[in-house]
Amino acid sequence: MAPFDLTQDLEFRRLAFSWLDSKSARGSRSLSRIEINEFKDHVPQARHRLFNQEGIWKPADLVGTLSVTSGLASSRHNPYIDRITSDGLVEYAFTDAPTKQSHNEGLRLAEKYDLPIIYFRAVQRSLYDAYFPVRVRGIDENRRVALLDLASGMTSSSRADIDFGAEIAGVKV
Template identity: 30%
Template sequence: MAEPVGLRGSAIEWLKERTSDGLEPLTRDDILDFAFQGAPFALQSTQQGIRKPRGFEAALSFQTVYRSPGQKRPYEDDIGADGLIRYAWRGDDPNQPENLGLRRAMELRLPLIWFVGVAMKPARFQVIAPVYIVREEIEHKRFAMAPVEEIDMLPEMMAGSVMEESLRRYLRRETKVRLHQPVFRSTVLTAYENRCAVCSLAHPQLLDAAHIVPDREELGIASVVNGMALCKIHHAAFDSYFLGIRPDHVVQIRKDLLDEVDGPMLRYGLQELHGKKLMALPKRYTERPRPDLLESAFDRFRSATVSDVA
């Protein structure tokens, strides 16, 4: 059958609603719940990386499988300095059917759905949609894509590899907001089983994925090993150096706060945590905070504590 009119847009809107506008990951079973005009319709491929339904002129979706920190993906998806996502061809043949499906989506300027793996057992995927292919880089056997709404697609994106710095900054910002931040959040919260590392609060709506070392710094890698699930109070306390975490996962509270007398939030929310071990950590050791990153953050906490108290 030919692609039904309206299916692509309906699928993207349904996914936005199911994921709270891209914040929450979905399992394969969740994604299978989609129906169009009363009939179930598969949005995701279970075998290949690219989903081009029978009879469709262009691809509908593509996916990136989850790999634990340090593991290499079978297909690398890179983010360039221009903010564009690079998605490798399937194989080396430019006329391989899945590559043809992505190329046709580019030619027709159709929106795509990107399922980014963020966990296994069960497999969970962050949904990035819409995504538009802006060009094909044949010499590198890959496509360049932008995670933007149709209204934000600019002719300059389609005009080869040279873009104004203002456009590159815009794309880098959009990629961070629409891709990096949601994927980082889902990966971290899944690893911590939706519990605050410091107090074990188990309400995802009240949890953040906190960077141990800010992602703008050299050590601040966008990986679960540079993240912790923290409730909003303890995230703010960590970022403001009210609270530090030693490399051995022991919580430290700023000395002047330990001597302060205030209400129950200060007492139970901060003071009584001093010297206690973290209450939640990932079960997989490969997903736990990297010791050198914790040490860097704790050194900063100690320096800020000295200067603040002085």
């Protein structure tokens, strides 16, 4: 593995979080795919886009994953359903694609180096709620999930309205 620059990585993440904060009106509104993609075109220091469709996005020159993106839970084409644990963590599934195992490694590295990431949660087709900074608080290798802590970076103005309408400790709510 080539040496990496953790300082440069964290500076890029701070730039992304600041831009998302202003663009999403401090987390109070959802962003369209088009708006999210404006980051790379409208921020001079942006060398990467913020996400890669649905899934795990780790640009090559960053130490770990930059963002994870959920698909719509109601979509019949979505094989990955995020769940909330009884501890309030989001279970985000690893990719099963054999050619994209480096994406899963990006989540492991984000946990190892305690890197803040972005969680884009689909709320409608091409419309996302952005949660940031999010921390990877664990990897369950047996279940092939990363445990995301959405509350770790929460401030008084952070988005706090996550509602999976899903399972909490195995119980449908």
